[in-house]
Amino acid sequence: MTAQFSAEIDQNEFLPEGGRVVDAIVTVTAQGGDLRDTSTALTAAQVIMVDTSGSMAMPGTKIAEAKKATAVAIDTLRDGVAFAVIAGTAGAHMIYPGDNRMVPADAKSRAEAKAAVTRLRADGGTAIGRWLDLANFLFAGQQAEVKHAILLTDGQNQHETPQDFQRVLDACEGKFVCDSRGIGTDWVATELRKVASTLLGTADGLEDPAELPAAFRAMTESAMGKSVADVSLRLWTPAGAKLRFVKQVFPQVEDLTGRRTEVSARIGDYPTGAWGAESRDYHVSVEVEPDAIGEEVLAARISLVSGGQVLTEKRVLARWTDDTALSTRINPQVAHYTGQAELAAVIQDGLKAHADGDVETATAKLGRAVQLANESGHEGTAKLLNRVVEVIDAPTGTVRLKKQVASVDAELADVRSVKTVRVKKKPAEEG
Known part of the structure; x- marks a missing residue:
């Protein structure tokens, strides 16, 4: 079934006389939504980008486990999900299908794709932006509600400039979600985090190549389990208030403040991507105009919206007091x-x-x-x-x-x- 949303607010609403800053943690939980329930599953498309630079053969277990992991991801796709596999070097090369398009997953295409993956060879350099650029081109031809990519690399992004890399990331932002993974000893954390942050995915490093198949399965299952697309955190603040920041703080820290899309002068939307059955926490900090002792005001209204529909909504309050025991209490x-x-x-x-x-x-x-x-x-x-x-x-x-x-x-x-x-x-x- 489609995920059902609920929210909880944790805050100390009491402010001292003249106090302005209101902090709140909103915990959003989506229940339901199951990758096995194909009747309500979102349409999806997936691109798998595998580093096939020369270093992937040193040792050979990296390319061997990458092949196994890609096959596992292909087998995890639901029937009908459009997919493609890209080999990444100093360029980007289609492994399956043979031309620049995506094909629906079925028994025949899965078998063909896995056969093509067995022929991968490690040779060449690394230019991650070019891999992402090809993925963006492939996704542009799809109407899927969930567009998900996996990017695996074992090295530094040596064969393109940081400016070119950033330009591609800017072009991809908002077009698809990408989970990035590093293997071996030469990948760069800041590059993986930049991909994940810009494209609303996750980043991690794997110490043992044997971990790759399980990691690819988990990332693909998560994408297949999404049941609500394009969800935004919507924040209303009163006249005279100043938004200090909006951050996702669980399961990972991601500052969303600069990603605001104006709905109106006092309402802004912050992208959170697609949701399945999961829970996330957000930290909202607002500066409000002080009021008299004993007064209570609505400091913010926080909601989750998708396609114009409000999925859940909570209020953040501010109340002024001269009781220092209340106003100095720190919300855990x-x-x-x-x-x-x-x-x-x-x-x-x-x-x-x-x-x-x-x-x-x-x-x-x-x-x-x-x-x-x-x-x-x-x-x-x-x-x-x-x-x-x-x-x-x-x-x-x-x-x-x-x-x-x-x-x-x-x-x-x-x-x-x-x-x-x-x-x-x-x-x-x-x-």
Whole structure:
């Protein structure tokens, strides 16, 4: 069935006299929507981009597992889903079908595509923008409600300029969703995150090529399970209010503030892509005009909309009080996700400083990251940081940079920096 949406607001609506800033976490949950229920499934199209540069043969397990993973993704497609496979080098080459088009998935086309994939050979360079450019061309010929791409690379984007790469990303934005994955030791986290951020997908690195088939299956299943397309977070604010920011904060940090589409002077839409059965959290921060003690105002109205239909809606309130016990109370959800956003930023800043040889800044930033990961219970991030620094005291963020850090460890910490964990609510905060 089609996903049904609900929303919850976590905030402290009480402000001190003269207070202006209102922060709220909105948890949006879509229930229902199942990739096995083809009666209500959205029409879909998928492009798989596989790096076939020469380095994919070093070791050969990378190209071998990439072939297996591509075959798994092809088998995961529903009947009728248009698909294509691209081999990526310093150019972009159609592997299946043989010309620049997409074909519906059925028993015959799946078998043909998997046979073509077995013939992939590793040879050439890397120009990710050209792969995306061909994918964009293919998707332009499709009317599918969900357009999803998988991009796999094992190297740096060496054979095109950063300007050309950005130009292609700008052209692709809003046209399709792309999940990017790195394998091996030479991929660059910032490039994968840029693809995922611009194209509303996910980014990650895989340490073992054997992980690829399961990863490709999971990404394809997620795309096939979408049941509501083109969903936007709609935000209304009152006259005189100033929007400070809108961020997705779970399952990963993504700043949506600059992606506003004006509906009216006081209403803006922020893209969230297609939804299946899933849950996401957003942090909305608004600056309002102060009112008198005891007054309550509507600081924001938050809704999810698709095709002009409101899927769910919640209100964010502001109430002024002279009771300091109320006005100074910190909402645990807001505090948690503020820390999670800072965690992502300090990891990225610290790793950049480390790469630049700025030991002092790197130590300070990564120490703060260790402290935040410890406070939030983000065990996955803490383990990755342990590969980059020697932790002397996690609660205070006292660390020492390791003399030798494997490049892949730094890239894994970087690419996963935006992944977040949820705070566990206490019973008094539930229901």
